[in-house]
Amino acid sequence: MIGSPFIQREHNSVRLTMAKVMAALIPGTLAHAWFFGPGIFVSLLVCFAFALLFEGLALLMRGCCFKDFIGDGSVLVTAWLFALSVPPLAPWWLYAVGILFAVVVAKHLYGGLGQNPFNPAMVGYAVLIVSFPNYMTQWPGPSYLVMHLPSLAEAFDLVFAGQGAISADAYTMASPLDTVKTLMRAGVAKVDILANPVFGRFSGSGLEWVAGMYLVGGVLLIANRVITWHVPVAFLAAVAASAAVLHAIDPGNNMGPLFHLLTASVMLGAFFIATDPVSGCATPRGKLIFGALAGFLAIIIRSYGGYPDGVAFSILLMNVAAPFIDAYTQPRVYGHAKGGKVGR
Amino acid sequence: MSPETREIIVNGLWKQNPGIVQLLGLCPLLAISNNVVNALSLGLATTLVMAVASGSVAVVRDYIPQAARIPLFVLIIAALVTVVELLMHAYVLALYVVLGVFLPLITTNCIVLARVEAFASKRGTLHSVLDAVMMGLGLTLVLVVLGGLREVFGKGTLLSGLDLVFGPVAKDWVIQVVPDYQGLLLAILPPGAFIGLGLIIAARNWLEGMRARRARVDSPLGQTA
């Protein structure tokens, strides 16, 4: 028997929330396609297909509510975020391995929807960058900088038939973060590095627009009350502050805050990944701490770590700490003392 | 086989498996399981130390004063480990280099001390040796499975590095499981050890759970739970 309340908020479901998140991802995805070619649609499609396949298989194996869960949309959000995090035009099996780890290992082995301690998309990304770093660093360059950006049909070929048809050199470029990391290690002066055409006005050429579109989508999410402002604001503020401090200490070897803020992964992380309620913090103060530490770690890993980007690792690291932070940031409950006004 | 003997064997290999049930000795388990050969070598070295340590403790157990129990056990184990280390250094140098610090670390492997303390110091010599060997083999089993998994997924081979034990002849014994394999590097790297061990533990729990469920359905009280 189920008791009161006997009414529920209308138009309110997990599926709807997921749909809103996906809607907010559209601007960023379109911007990505505009600058880096339609390859992103192919990888997105491939990721969706594998995600639904693995989700379905996992649900069937677990023997629980296949019909209820297959349509909840959570796996599509995971697949979408994953597809935006990995280079498009990589071989299909790369996406399969990433999605396998994201959906089966990171999500269903821990109990499925709502039970995963780590953000599944980021687990998939981390597995790939650690296992196949060479594929994961081959990003297509902006259309106006590379020789030939594959069309939709060529993208299909690349993903499914391998790289025979068109040479990777024709469309790939070192990503801005990669360039920064490699050249700075090699001792090239910062001015010379920034002369590289992959840099735009503030950050990566083209990528700064994608980042901006993620920002637009994220603001829409906040306006729609799908997420609260705490995590993104804390995350971005911490990224800016940490980058500013490092830049102030050693301007020759560190990029400024604006460069870091306007990288696509920072914006995607701030609004779509660090805000994942399942694996993040839930108390208001906890969200602030979570976001701030994740942003700080992202910059630290970017600057001193072995891989060019650190957003995924920083968020995964903070995922581990989230329950702990939550436990220590419980809001003061009505009628409980401690700073609050209780009684006369 | 007496029921007691059988229980010791089952406990060591499955029920109380040190690697995936008691979760003891994880440090070498995780560090040295990146391929089958390393895993097997460390597992057997540990088993050897365990057998001799348990046996000798069981022999002298009546003469060990209560307060000096742990220091004495550690003394015996440390001495044995050092002997094994010296021997390996002398005769299988390549393996000795690969196993590195984890060889002397057998001394601090909890499972060795745990079996000495929990079993050998209270039971007869033969049973103690059997228990130690079974526990050691249980650990070796987990190590080999984990090493095999990591090697196959990480490199697509099995038994690579066999030449470290048997000399260059053994280079041809390496089994290429998947030809032209890309290599899931994660499996070879340290995180792969954790994920692999987790999966093995999960698999064991799943098996046990299935067995328990089947037992429950068979019992008259079935279906209620």
Add this chain to the structure above:
Amino acid sequence: MIEFRNRILVTASALLAFAMFGAALLSGTFQLTRPAIEQSERAAKMKLIAQVLPPDGFDNDLIRAARPLPADPLLGLRHPGEAYLAMRHGQPVAVVLEAAAPDGYSGEIRFLVGIRPDGTVAGVRVTSHHETPGLGDYIEIGKSPWVRVFDGKSLADPQPVNWKVRKDGGLFDYMAGATITPRALVKAVRRTLEYFQAHRNELLATTKEQP
């Protein structure tokens, strides 16, 4: 009080006895295995050095022929290393130098270079590095044969301007991904050759071995 003293005595003597027995056991094993350990250590080192030597072989005791190598910046060494001179029929066939590339992606890459008297490389083997797995670790011979690109190269072939990775306009191939690692190694091998050129005579001097 008697009881008290007895307890202490029993504990202490048990520990004493076991400690003495253990120490004796270890000392004995140590004495027994020492020659075997020394021998296998030497064999292992020989095996590594032999990899960078010309295949036609040598007939002297390399380890005993080792001579100190200063921490020269050209070699990239932070501490003095060693050079091994291989000879056949009293003639030097190659010299093996320890060297390091200090500017790898994640720190120092140490390697051995075998150089023939004519200045060509007989072989390069990386002995230790910290490069990112999957990106920079193909310099290990166990992971990839890439490091063989140095075989037969010398300061004259290719020309010094071409002692670079392809990306920087040189002749050396590299594998997809980061270029820092091969770049560092190419540079370091070239410098080692320069060092050899500068110190050729002393390195190849077949001074009679000390009695």
Add this chain to the structure above:
Amino acid sequence: MLSAILVMAAIGLALGVILGWAEVRFKVADNPLVDKIDKILPQTQCGQCGFPGCRPYAEAIARHEADINLCPPGGEHGIRQLADLLGVEFKPLGEGRAPKPKSVAIIDENLCIGCTLCIQACPVDAIVGSSKQMHTIVADVCTGCELCLAPCPVDCIHMEVIHENVGSWKWRYPVFPIHSEPAGTA
């Protein structure tokens, strides 16, 4: 070689003296664990565990002589608490022990002959009455241990299960009504 043995011997001797002294000096005597265990037990004093009362059972558990799953009135929750306290694995109630519904003893007042045997048997003095007088059970204090049933010569005592009423009713663990799915997806 000799030096190695001597060094080890000296260390062994020194440590041995320290250990022996510490053993005598820091002996732990009392066992506060018994109280903690006793606090978890339901105090029905029914003896179903095979010990004459809750405290003796607690002492046996503390001495590792008795298992933690022998107390039916304590139920699963009790075993769980004991397992937590002692840091051991939870195990279901022992063989042949099943928790009974909570009940209270009732004396059939027409049959009672006033022999006082049940009064002596009751571990919590829940039965009032005196020789040759009819006895009554104070229901509020009765723990339902059934120890009074056996001694009664006329079998005038029976157990009555305490049923739930509006006052003692508990909200149930939520069970979802199945709207959409017919079967097979439980």
Add this chain to the structure above:
Amino acid sequence: MTQPIYSFPGGLHPADHKAESNGRPIAAAPLVPRYQVPLRQHAGQPAKAIVHAGDTVLRGQLIAIPDGRISAAVHAPTSGRVVAVGPHPVAHPSGLADLSVVIEADGRDEAVAMMPLAWRDMDPAELREHLADMGLVGLGGAVFPSHVKLAPGPLAIDTLILNGAECEPWITCDDRLMRERAAEVMRGAEIMRHLLGARELLVGIEDNKPEAVAAMQAACAGGNARVVVVPTRYPSGGAKQLVQLLTGLEVPTGKLSTDIGIQVFNVATAYALQRAVELGEPLISRIVTVTGHVARPGNYEVRLGTPIAELIALAGGELPGASGQLIGGPLMGFDLDTPQAPVTKGVNCIIITSADLFPPRPRAMPCTRCGLCAQACPVRLQPYEMYLYARAKDLDKARAYNLADCIECGCCSYVCPSHIPLVDYYRFAKSELAAREREQHAAELARERHDFHSERLEREKREKAERLGRKASERLEAGAVAADDPEAARKKALLEAAVERARKAKEAAAPPANTDHLSPAQQAEIEAIEARRAQAGLGGGSAPAPDEQPDTVAEKT
């Protein structure tokens, strides 16, 4: 009129559905032939019936007296004959029957003599004495006995708050009451102020009831009470939330509002108090909203004990497609098991449900910790954490997340996108914890009694031993003076006495049975009998079949 300057966190704005029932004036319900008056209509101990089947009663006659301090009297709703005192269906979430007095109305509706009180001239203590037997309880839903709340606590009451917020959707009984009988309500409130000695009197009303606000403001005009209009937001009508809204203060956890000098009463309680004091009429009726999927939704003044089915009929009956009834509002009420249950003091609203008005809750999905529940919680709890532990039956953990502070308002369940019935888990955990506490208490009691019992046995044994020992030594002193060593002799005597005692105890423990000390012949005969019995299928003699029981008993005695 100053606006409230305070607020509480969280809360909801559900569709209020007040218009359905607040358009019509309160209608008096006619008499029905049969009334069932439950003895438990209030918080605390049920009342004790003082009438029996066959008694005749008059309207307002006391039929059950309070049992203990936290309890309330029950009165006959009309004149008639008591036909039964026994379990009857009641409006309770459990659906269990409860002890009720069933009265068959005689239709004359004769009343007992009622005594109006000139309260302004009376001492509060004296007035309270009169009130104790009037059966007054809080009519907002908590049904806590009013005479307890009207007694002064350790702290002087500074502020008296009249709760007219009525924040739950659908319910309009307080709205109509304030519109139509504002003066009486305010007079009741004045009596309360008199009893409590409160300085300030505030009336909190939500701003979706402008007519009620106007009426109450008119009734307050000239007096020193103040109507405070609060924004419409559920659950502003929760006592603690209203206190927070009007004063900005929080009631400390585990304490009452009186601990901070504030007392809160529902407007309907004030009205009932006014009737009890100024008319001398005990609580025998109340205003009930009947609304939802029913022909004529509205408010009815109903005698307590009226079967709910009769009341629904009065409101024109259920419309086709009705699926059940809710008691109370949709957020905190409960599903009624049977409309045969009567209206009681706590029943403020009956909602006839239909699938359109109350669509079934969709299947629950797993919690995604989205945090909407925490944002909606008016007491700033973390509902998803409590749910997690309550669901896992880890009640101690759930308690550590302040489960006890949950007011079960239902906001979290309302907003949950996973449609998890969160409050059900809390209710389960809370009642389980309460039961556990009761058990713990019983165990403490049993331990004490057992310790005492053991000690008594010990003492008796010791005293007996001493007695025997004394006797032995007396004998010793009298008889064997010549013994060499009196100490040894005494010890020996004690020993003998102890052995004797043990022998006796053994005998006492194993009373001689008629099967002891038998001759071989007798033994053989018994065995033959046993064999015959076994053949007859009666089983071994040691386990007599039940029908043999009397025989065995006879043998023993």
